[in-house]
Amino acid sequence: MKENVASTIACILLLFLHISLLNGESPPGKPEIVSCLSPEKETFTCWWKLGTDGGLPTNYTVYYKKERENITYECPDYTSGGPNSCYFSKKHTSLWKTYVVWMTATNRLGSSASDPYTVEVIYIVVPHPPMNLTLEVKHPKYRKPYLWIEWQPPTIIDVRSGWLTLQYEIRLKPEKAAEWETHFAGQQTKFQILSLHPGLKYFVQVRCKPDHGNWSQWSPENSIQIPSDFPTDDTTMWIFVAVLSAAVCLITIWAMALKGSSMVTCIFPPVPGPKIKGFDTRLLEKGKSEELLSALGCHDFPPTSDCEDLLVEFLEVDDSEEQQLMPANSKEHPSPGVKPTHLDPDSDSGRGSYDSHSLLSEKCEETQASPHTFHTSGLMEKPETPEANITCPQDFQSIPGEGNIHYFDADESKSSTWPLPQPGQHNPRSPYHSIADMCKLAGGPVGPIATLLDKAGQDALKYSKTMATEEEEEKTVEQEVESFFYPKPKQDTVWLLPQEESPLISVKPLDYVEIHKVNKDGELTLLPKQRENSEQTEMSRAPDSSKEYAKVSRVIDNNILVLMPDPRAQNVALFEESIKESPPSLQQNQSEKDLASFPATSSKCKNQQGGLDYLDPTCFMHSFH
Amino acid sequence: MESKGSSCKAGSLLLLLVSNMLLCKNVASGPICLNGAVSCEKYIKDLFDHAVMQSHYYHVLSTEMFKEFDRRYTQGRELFIKTFNGCHTSSLPTPEDKEQAQQTHSEDLLNLIHSILLSWNDPLYHLVSEVEGMQEAPGAILSRAIEIEDQNRRLIEGMEKIVSQVYPGAKENHVYSVWSGLSSLRMADEEARISAFYNLLHCLRRDSHKIDNFLKILKCRIAYNNNC
Numbered sequence: 001m002k003e004n005v006a007s008t009i010a011c012i013l014l015l016f017l018h019i020s021l022l023n024g025e026s027p028p029g030k031p032e033i034v035s036c037l038s039p040e041k042e043t044f045t046c047w048w049k050l051g052t053d054g055g056l057p058t059n060y061t062v063y064y065k066k067e068r069e070n071i072t073y074e075c076p077d078y079t080s081g082g083p084n085s086c087y088f089s090k091k092h093t094s095l096w097k098t099y100v101v102w103m104t105a106t107n108r109l110g111s112s113a114s115d116p117y118t119v120e121v122i123y124i125v126v127p128h129p130p131m132n133l134t135l136e137v138k139h140p141k142y143r144k145p146y147l148w149i150e151w152q153p154p155t156i157i158d159v160r161s162g163w164l165t166l167q168y169e170i171r172l173k174p175e176k177a178a179e180w181e182t183h184f185a186g187q188q189t190k191f192q193i194l195s196l197h198p199g200l201k202y203f204v205q206v207r208c209k210p211d212h213g214n215w216s217q218w219s220p221e222n223s224i225q226i227p228s229d230f231p232t233d234d235t236t237m238w239i240f241v242a243v244l245s246a247a248v249c250l251i252t253i254w255a256m257a258l259k260g261s262s263m264v265t266c267i268f269p270p271v272p273g274p275k276i277k278g279f280d281t282r283l284l285e286k287g288k289s290e291e292l293l294s295a296l297g298c299h300d301f302p303p304t305s306d307c308e309d310l311l312v313e314f315l316e317v318d319d320s321e322e323q324q325l326m327p328a329n330s331k332e333h334p335s336p337g338v339k340p341t342h343l344d345p346d347s348d349s350g351r352g353s354y355d356s357h358s359l360l361s362e363k364c365e366e367t368q369a370s371p372h373t374f375h376t377s378g379l380m381e382k383p384e385t386p387e388a389n390i391t392c393p394q395d396f397q398s399i400p401g402e403g404n405i406h407y408f409d410a411d412e413s414k415s416s417t418w419p420l421p422q423p424g425q426h427n428p429r430s431p432y433h434s435i436a437d438m439c440k441l442a443g444g445p446v447g448p449i450a451t452l453l454d455k456a457g458q459d460a461l462k463y464s465k466t467m468a469t470e471e472e473e474e475k476t477v478e479q480e481v482e483s484f485f486y487p488k489p490k491q492d493t494v495w496l497l498p499q500e501e502s503p504l505i506s507v508k509p510l511d512y513v514e515i516h517k518v519n520k521d522g523e524l525t526l527l528p529k530q531r532e533n534s535e536q537t538e539m540s541r542a543p544d545s546s547k548e549y550a551k552v553s554r555v556i557d558n559n560i561l562v563l564m565p566d567p568r569a570q571n572v573a574l575f576e577e578s579i580k581e582s583p584p585s586l587q588q589n590q591s592e593k594d595l596a597s598f599p600a601t602s603s604k605c606k607n608q609q610g611g612l613d614y615l616d617p618t619c620f621m622h623s624f625h
Numbered sequence: 626m627e628s629k630g631s632s633c634k635a636g637s638l639l640l641l642l643v644s645n646m647l648l649c650k651n652v653a654s655g656p657i658c659l660n661g662a663v664s665c666e667k668y669i670k671d672l673f674d675h676a677v678m679q680s681h682y683y684h685v686l687s688t689e690m691f692k693e694f695d696r697r698y699t700q701g702r703e704l705f706i707k708t709f710n711g712c713h714t715s716s717l718p719t720p721e722d723k724e725q726a727q728q729t730h731s732e733d734l735l736n737l738i739h740s741i742l743l744s745w746n747d748p749l750y751h752l753v754s755e756v757e758g759m760q761e762a763p764g765a766i767l768s769r770a771i772e773i774e775d776q777n778r779r780l781i782e783g784m785e786k787i788v789s790q791v792y793p794g795a796k797e798n799h800v801y802s803v804w805s806g807l808s809s810l811r812m813a814d815e816e817a818r819i820s821a822f823y824n825l826l827h828c829l830r831r832d833s834h835k836i837d838n839f840l841k842i843l844k845c846r847i848a849y850n851n852n853c
Contacts, residue, residue, distance in 0.1 A: 042723050068711050094721045096831055098709065122834050162845030162853045163723050163838075211841075212684060212834065 026054035027110025031103050033062075033117040040156045041125045041164055041210070044088050045081035046101055048114065056107040062086040067098040075103075095121050125213035128154040130168060130189075130206045135224040145230060147193040151206045151219070165211040171218070175201040198230035276552070276563050666848075669790055673844035676783040680840045683776045684833040690769040691826040697763060698819050712828030713804045714744045719835065731843055735791070736798040738836050738843075739784045742777055743801035745832065748825060749774040755810045755822075773829070780836070791847060 029051020038044035046062065062075035075086035086101070102116045130151040139145045149170055157164050170191055171180040185191050185206075196202065202225075205218040256263060551564035658665035717740055720726040726734070753770045756762055788795060809821035845853035 067709075068715075090722065090724070095723075096719065096721065096835055120831070122831075122838075158723065160845065160853055161723075161727065161851060162841040162843075162849075163726075165841060165853075211681060212688070212837070 024055050025109060026052070026056075028052065028054045028056075028058045028105035028107045028112055030112045031060060031105045031114045033101055033103060033114055036099075036101065036117065036119045036124055037126045038093075038121050038124050039126065039128055039154070040158065041095070041122065041213075042090050042158075043093050044119070044121050044124060046075075046086045046088075046117070046119070047081070048084050048086075048103055050084065051105060051112065053105070054107050054109055056109060058105050058107040060084075060103055060105050062101060062103040064099050064101040066094060066100075093121055097121075122212070125164070125210050127157055127164075127166070127208055127210055127213065127216045129216045129219035130154060130208050131219070133204065133206050133219050133222045135202075135204055135222050137224065137227060137230070144194065145227075147196055147202070147224070147226070149191040149193065149204055149206070151189055153189065153208060154216075157210070164213075166208045167211075168206055168208050169215075170204060170206045172202050172204045175203065175223075180205075196226050196230060198226050199228045201225045274552070669787075670848040672783065672787050672790060673840070673848040676780065676787060677837070677840050677844050679776060679780055679783060680833070680837040683773065683780060684830070684837045686769050686773050686776065687826070687830045687833045690766055690773065691830045693763065693765050693769075694822065694826050697766075699823050709827065710824060712824075712832065713748070713806065714741055714802045714828065714832055716802050717741060717744070717800070726839065726842055731847060732788075732792050732795060734839050734843055735784065735788050736800065738839050739781065739788070739798045740800045740802070741832050741836055742781045742784060743799075744804065745777050745829065746781075746801075748804040748806065748829075749777055751807050751810065752825060 031051050032049045034047045034049050036044050036046035048060070048062070050058075050060065062078070063072050064075070065072055073092075075088075076092050077087040077089060078085065079087070080089075081087035086103075097120070099119045099121070100116045101119060102114050104111050104113045130153055133149070133151045136148045136150075137145055138148045149172075151168070153159050153166050157166065159166055165187065167187055168185040168189065169182060170185055171182040172193065173180045174197060183191065183193075201223055203221045203223045205221055207216045207218045209215045553564040658669070717737060719737065720729050729737075749770070753767070753774055756767050756770050788798070806821060806825060810818065810825070812818045812821065841853075845851060
């Protein structure tokens with residue numbers, strides 16, 4: 001009987017199963033707990049996902065166990081968290097303890113259990129978004145307007161007691177922008193935005209994150225319209241400033257490029273060339289530099305010519321003992337101790353532009369072979385001034401390092417400087433006086449000397465030109481009068497003015513040698529003063545090509561520059577006219593050699609040997625060509 | 626007369642008791658700096674701010690160490706979770722939620738924090754040496770272990786300073802839990818050993834969170850007058 005009942009029941013059950021299977025009914029599928037989250041670290045909610053329900057009404061039950069407790073609890077609240085959820089209230093939430101949550105789905109045919117879900121509440125905190133996001137464009141009194149953003153933490157989170165510490169992040173974008181601009185706000189609940197585009201509509205969102213938790217969702221958007229008078233970014237102003245300064249720079253560069261040369265001239269004035277009045281080339285050639293120099297008495301020092309431009313280029317000899325030959329624009333007398341100083345080849349200053357020492361010595365070397373001589377030695381005596389050792393060089397060949405010519409030694413602190421003009425004779429003229437005058441003062445036979453001197457002066461003038469002052473220009477050059485500097489009255493140098501019997505001190509117009517300019521190496525470019533006679537016109541026709549130079553043999557008495565003619569190079573040809581003793585071949589050789597060895601010449605000009613001081617016009621010439 | 630005297634005595638005693646009770650500090654709040662001295666309050670604020678910074682970093686380090694270990698060795702496998710035995714510091718009386726924490730006296734809370742930190746001195750020391758001895762000792766875990774050991778020491782110092790400032794004259798706290806898991810860290814069976822490490826790191830992460838949480842509560846309560 002019992003067996004029958006059991007089997008019957010089994011059959012019925014199978015039948016039901018069969019029927020339900022035929023109907024598509026089955027035990028429920030395995031449910032799954034999807035996630036558990038806590039919004040404030042005081043409660044938490046778990047959500048599940050159902051498997052198939054098997055076509056039958058299914059019961060779902062959530063169970064959980066707490067750490068180290070063997071009690072199985074059932075979910076206290078299935079509704080508060082929404083559908084398919086289990087809500088654990090504060091009472092049921094224990095922190096710092098592991099929860100194991102699982103659920104079962106049961107229907108008529110069976111049940112199935114989910115996998116256990118382990119959860120620790122402190123690690124599943126995901127807060128709600130912040131609340132009450134407010135936007136406002138503020139216009140403070142003495143500041144630029146800005147966008148003021150303020151919000152509040154979610155209500156349920158306890159920040160006050162320090163249970164949770166929140167950090168915030170905001171993001172904003174203009175209405176039509178594609179990307180958000182995110183800013184981290186730390187623990188503060190307000191934020192300022194300073195640079196916004198005026199006239200645009202902005203959207204703002206905020207979210208929060210607890211310490212050791214996860215970020216919340218972004219809050220709902222809040223929008224604000226920026227007024228049109230909102231100040232623009234400072235970058236616009238800076239761009240404007242940059243463009244303006246770039247334009248100014250470009251204009252400056254352009255101006256400099258255009259007028260670069262004149263500006264450079266302004267900043268670095270060129271070395272003035274010496275203008276020597278009364279220069280006798282013959283004297284130079286003869287080698288009697290002393291006499292020549294003594295003849296170059298300058299009675300007017302400094303020069304006051306109307307050629308203001310040339311003044312800039314005047315010779316300025318800066319003595320190491322600070323004596324100045326010819327300050328460019330000074331109208332004062334030189335100090336008695338003025339004397340030519342050594343030429344400093346490296347100096348770029350406009351002063352000390354020639355080294356009479358070196359030049360003279362070099363000239364001695366160079367002209368040793370030169371047959372051109374000024375035979376003035378017999379005519380010009382060595383001045384008896386104890387100080388001045390200037391003599392007109394007798395013979396170029398006879399100008400060794402320590403020949404009969406005593407050159408002015410600039411190192412000696414002697415007063416062999418430009419001679420002071422006589423009282424009453426001091427006119428604002430160039431200190432370069434006629435050589436003839438100097439020779440006159442030096443004394444000695446006038447006639448032959450005068451002739452020679454005349455010729456020498458002419459030749460000197462051919463390639464030299466004094467610094468023209470107004471009065472100098474007015475002064476006509478005596479045809480046969482050489483230009484010498486006025487020596488000191490006390491000097492006994494014989495300088496003769498052939499056509500004048502008056503003392504040389506008179507300011508008769510004489511031939512002048514004009515120093516065209518002095519280059520940076522201190523070499524003088526002397527040009528003959530323009531004359532009325534044909535000879536000189538010939539010479540003056542090519543003033544540029546014939547940069548004729550006078551070689552300063554020495555300086556006497558503070559204001560006498562003794563110049564010697566340079567027999568070489570272009571001067572050679574001219575020399576030939578007047579001095580027939582010059583062998584052309586030698587001159588040509590010399591000229592060729594000079595031209596060929598221009599750099600060497602220049603250096604030679606500067607080289608000083610034997611303490612001979614003179615200027616080598618050749619050097620100058622070469623330097624100019 | 627004697628009755629009057631005795632009643633007077635009783636009255637004065639009662640008065641004394643009542644005044645003492647009134648003067649008793651509240652659990653939730655009460656001025657620490659008796660004079661209201663600004664420098665005293667500022668100092669306490671600085672102490673708490675500094676301690677909170679350190680405890681926050683302490684928890685960050687332990688979280689990183691745990692996650693690194695889990696990623697490398699256990700991958701969050703159920704096996705290890707099930708064999709979780711709890712922590713050696715669970716014997717210490719700990720609030721389990723916010724309400725309980727807020728009802729705990731500040732002094733007790735401070736002592737609890739101090740005890741937890743003391744309880745971790747030993748395990749952290751051995752953790753470093755055992756991690757060093759592991760094959761393919763991961764540098765990330767080792768470096769963090771070393772740093773956590775330092776942090777533990779620094780926090781203990783900080784706690785002692787705070788206690789001496791907030792509760793001067795309080796009895797020194799020497800309560801801590803003894804750790805006996807060293808043998809399990811040295812087990813031959815690799816899975817058992819990994820399980821032991823997992824346990825330890827899991828407990829460290831949790832306890833560091835407790836310390837951090839309690840300190841922040843105390844900070845807001847004591848230094849900011851419940852108005853963080």
